[in-house]
Amino acid sequence: MSVFEKIFKQKGISLTASRLAVFNVLENASGHMTINGIFTAAKQLDPGLGLSTVYRTVNTLCSLNLLEKHEFPDIEAVYEKTAAAAKDHHHHIIDRDNGKIEEFSSCELDNLLRKIARQNGYDMLGHKIEIYGKKLQNK
């Protein structure tokens, strides 16, 4: 059973066909997915699926901290599994030339952020890092 299913069952939220279809798409997604991407893919699994249900399911997953919404300027919002649901934890580099999003991880960065939060009197619960850049030529 998938992580999403496990948590829903645990919380007493029923595992309907619509929700399972959305889960399936999200759990097998390699990276970022837009609402419409999720909708289109999940509709293949559950043809009668409605867009409202996708929004509802996705919002529920977000409030359970299993999914995270990323909003970048001028780019359609994307969703992806949180560290709680996936193993890896990463951040984003957005290419200013073509809008492409790359990922990176850095423990050093995470530790520094935690330290900074503490210095400012906060216990860090989460963070969002976006680097905007331009691809280097000489490589």
Add this chain to the structure above:
Amino acid sequence: MSVFEKIFKQKGISLTASRLAVFNVLENASGHMTINGIFTAAKQLDPGLGLSTVYRTVNTLCSLNLLEKHEFPDIEAVYEKTAAAAKDHHHHIIDRDNGKIEEFSSCELDNLLRKIARQNGYDMLGHKIEIYGKKLQNK
């Protein structure tokens, strides 16, 4: 003459009363401003001002890299001067309990980000850092 005015003049974009009113509000703002905050304040200076013009002016400032839009989940978007227009450069800590936004600066963090970008084959043009946290008790 303010930075905004200087750049507009330099780019050949005319300095109309509406634009100067918006500039005035933004240049004298202490921190973050919402679109409606800007609109309300600038209307005092230029009573006939329309909301469309505020959006247009703010968008122009953003594309000139003089202003930056920050979008936080569940919070109205805010605008603030970029490092190019202001002297200081900072990031945000969002209090998960009350939604309050605090600011912090860290050269160490900026340098680390630049290094990470370079390691990933990018020249860093900008970045956005948000830490979500909970205020510590024992202080």
Add this chain to the structure above:
DNA sequence: TTGAGAATGATAATCATTTTCAAATATAAA
């Protein structure tokens, strides 16, 4: 099997933002 509550899809409503457009204003040319 049945009945109360939860979930659903279609549609309408909402909200921030953008576009349209005719009128007003600024700018340049003569």
Add this chain to the structure above:
DNA sequence: TTTATATTTGAAAATGATTATCATTCTCAA
């Protein structure tokens, strides 16, 4: 200055993403 052209403006309409509504359909425990 007068005139012609281009830019800017505010109001209103259009848009696009998201949320709310609501009648219908499903779930599942009794």
